[in-house]
Amino acid sequence: MEGFDSMMRIAMGYSLSTAYRLTDMQQNRNQQILWRKVWKNIAPTKVKCFTWLVVRRAGLTQEVLKKKGQIIVSRSQLCGKTEETNSHLFLHCSFTSQLWSLFFSLTNTIWTTPEHTADLLGCWIRRGGSKRRKKWWRIIPLCIWWTSVEGKE
Numbered sequence: 012m013e014g015f016d017s018m019m020r021i022a023m024g025y026s027l028s029t030a031y032r033l034t035d036m037q038q039n040r041n042q043q044i045l046w047r048k049v050w051k052n053i054a055p056t057k058v059k060c061f062t063w064l065v066v067r068r069a070g071l072t073q074e075v076l077k078k079k080g081q082i083i084v085s086r087s088q089l090c091g092k093t094e095e096t097n098s099h100l101f102l103h104c105s106f107t108s109q110l111w112s113l114f115f116s117l118t119n120t121i122w123t124t125p126e127h128t129a130d131l132l133g134c135w136i137r138r139g140g141s142k143r144r145k146k147w148w149r150i151i152p153l154c155i156w157w158t159s160v161e162g163k164e
């Protein structure tokens with residue numbers, strides 16, 4: 012690795028650790044921009060806070076409870092078919108997928124769902140068209156995530 016680091020230092024004019032540090036700084040900056048846009052969203056505050064939990068994977072899903080040491084047989088609370096993870100619950104569950112599909116068919120949007128909620132929100136925020144349209148576009152994931160959990164109760 013030292014040889015590779017030296018080669019990179021020579022090739023790029025700075026060390027690999029500097030490159031990693033710059034990448035981290037850029038990722039932090041992207042996160043700050045993302046969260047600024049989420050907090051400016053027109054959704055109610057409780058929905059924005061819920062979004063924060065979803066994207067940070069901090070909500071009490073069965074995945075989180077297992078990581079905290081609870082012994083449970085994990086099953087999706089929405090479909091009951093597979094293990095309940097953050098990504099399953101908010102992106103890939105058949106119940107949640109129906110909400111996403113409904114939105115995509117209504118808007119003629121072609122979309123490939125990413126693996127994680129943070130990836131989806133990062134991509135989603137950058138789209139939306141005009142300023143007026145972006146305001147409504149940006150509320151969609153928040154509404155779908157909120158509805159997927161609230162709609163089940």
Ligand SMILES: [Zn+2]
Binds near residue numbers: 087089090105106
């Ligand atoms: Zn499910």
